[in-house]
Amino acid sequence: MSLVTGAAALGSFIVSLGLLVVAWRVLRGPSTADRAIATDMLGLLGIAAGALTAILSGSTAFLDVALGVAVFGFLGAVALAGLMERGSVSHEEAEQ
Amino acid sequence: MTIAWEILSATLILAGSVIIGLAAFGVARLPDPFTRMHAATKAGVVGSGLLLLGAAATLGGMAAWITAIAGVAFLLATTPIAAHVLGRAAYIAGAPIHPATMSDALAGVLDRRVFDIDPARRPRARLPAPPEGAMTPVPLRDQSRAAAATSAETTRRIVCWLGGGAAQREAIEYATQLSAASGAKLLGLTALDPAPSVRPEAIPAGGGYWARWSADRRRAHMREVAASALREFESATHGQVIDVATRHDETGLDGLAAMVAGCDLVVVPAGVGYDGFDAAPDEELATIIARQSFVPILRVLQRPSRISSVVFVVSGTAGCPQLARRFLHSGIWPDATVTLLPVASYRPIVQTAIDEQVALIQAHGRSVAVMDPIDLDFEPDALRRSIRRFDGAVMGCLSHQFGWFGMVRSCPFEVTAGTLPVTLLP
Incomplete structure (x- = not known):
């Protein structure tokens, strides 16, 4: 196609790059909070990837996938926050 | 489109x-x-x-x-x-905040753990765990220090437990006398159980209500007993040239170690329990405190004028082989003659304990004798007559009666503790 496809392709490239750097942040840390926040960001990038896939494939179903990723990203963020507040995962274990 | x-x-x-x-x-x-x-x-x-x-x-x-x-x-x-x-x-x-941050609005509002976020941090190396059942070696003490540990020490602090009862007055007077003789500090201690947490209840009835009511009554009684014993203590120590202090503690028996920390002797009135009521020897104050074995306990039934001879009751129960060592270590009654009363000396454990303690006391230059042994089915009156000439007793426990034989036999510890004016549980 034309303009929209090109924009979506460019957007996919940018989002993939973002996924890479955020994944690097998840691995790098250095604190548990950094990892949790970067995981939350991965969820948002997953929504973006879902929307872009919907555009490129022309199928509405991928928008539902994006919605599901949003729901589970939120739940995951809340669960990770509770875990961090309780501090039951020690930092050493998280770093190893 | x-x-x-x-x-x-x-x-x-x-x-x-x-x-x-x-x-x-x-x-x-x-x-x-x-x-x-x-x-x-x-x-x-x-x-x-x-x-x-x-x-x-x-x-x-x-x-x-x-x-x-x-x-x-x-x-x-x-x-x-x-x-x-x-x-x-x-x-x-405790995630790190960048140094360029202007203000931390949450400081003091939320708790913040100290958290290791140094990026250069490496995981801590762990020591290998010792194998299962491994024993750590105990370093050998050199002989001079070991000898110093068993030699007599002077008494520096005496605690007088103000638990009430008939013997309280005598106990206070004897503690004062001991303190005046040795120059030790005297601390009058009253102790209560901690106050129970009050939980509101919808209907003031039922087992919990009555249990709490009786616990309240018990605490009130303990308070009255402590207050009157404290008055007695203050009147008895008034005008004496000794270092006197009083203390009230409400941590209960769990805080016993902190209460008696640093003192060398606890003087306890005889025949009274922790709750201020009269109690049998196996549940009275001296037994309860001695069970934790922090310090020597002196149970006072009557105030003796002077202690010139003491009797050790040595049977096969726990603590009996250590009586002499602990007695010498506690350093009280340094000029009393020592007599050992063997109970059931046909048992090898009792005979060994007697021999060892005789040797130890003689090594410290004290005169020591061994009485005729008594059997487990002794006559209480005969024992009372034979030990009446002593001024004090040294025993491992106040009562060793349990089980079926405990019901039909009389206990030599109880008979001795009931006969002699003071009993030391070292």
Whole structure:
């Protein structure tokens, strides 16, 4: 196609790059909070990837996938926050 | 699809991609977790929302629009919550704050753990665990220190337990006398159980209510007993040239170690229990404190004028082989003659304990004798007559009666403790 496809392709490239750097942040840390926040960001990038896939494939179903990723990203963020507040995962274990 | 609509869609898609890409780079590049979180949530939700709207604009149709708008609404509703919860958790977990931060509004509001976020930090090397059942060697003490540990020490602090009872007056007077003779500090101690936590109850009836009522009565009685014993203590020590202090403690018996910390002798009135009522020898105050074996206990039934001879009751129970060592170590009654009373000396354990203690006491230059042994089925009156000439007793426990034989036999410890004016549980 034309303009929209090109924009979506460019957007996919940018989002993939973002996924890479955020994944690097998840691995790098250095604190548990950094990892949790970067995981939350991965969820948002997953929504973006879902929307872009919907555009490129022309199928509405991928928008539902994006919605599901949003729901589970939120739940995951809340669960990770509770875990961090309780501090039951020690930092050493998280770093190893 | 008109060209304007297509341009709008493409713009939405590109703007969303660029914004979410910037958010991702912000997460990777910003200096501390809080700034990273700010990038992730604000820019992330705008980028994802724009992309969802762009997708709906491209695809068209009711289903796409509804899904996209629902997604954007959900993102707008939940991402602030997620950001708040994550930020709060990061703050509590002690995530580092960048030095350039101007102010910390949460300082003192939320607890903050000290948390190791040094990026240069390496995992701590762990020592290998010792194998199962391994024993750690105890370092050998040199002989001079070992000898010093068993030699007599002077008494520096005496605790007089103000527990009430008939013998309280005598106990206070004897503690005062001991303190005046040795120059030790005297501490009058009253102790109560900690106050129970009060839980409101809908109906003032039932077992819990009456249990609490009786516990309240018991505490009130303990308070009265402690107060009257304290008055006695103050009147008895008034005008004496000794260092006197009083203390009230409500930590209960769990805090016993802290209560008697640093003192060398606890003087306890005889025949009274922890709750201030009269008690049998196996549950009276001296037994309860001696069971924890922090300090020597002196149970006073009557105030003796002077202690010139003491009797050790040595049977096969626990603590009997250590009586002489602990007695010498406690350093009280340094000029009393020692007599050992063997109980059931046909048992090898008793005979060994007698021989060892005779040798130890003689090595310290004290005169020692061994009485005729008594059997386990002795006559209490005969024992009373034969030990009446002593001034004090040294025993491992106040009572050793349990089981069926305990009911039909009389206990030599109880008979001795009931006959002699003072009993030392070293």
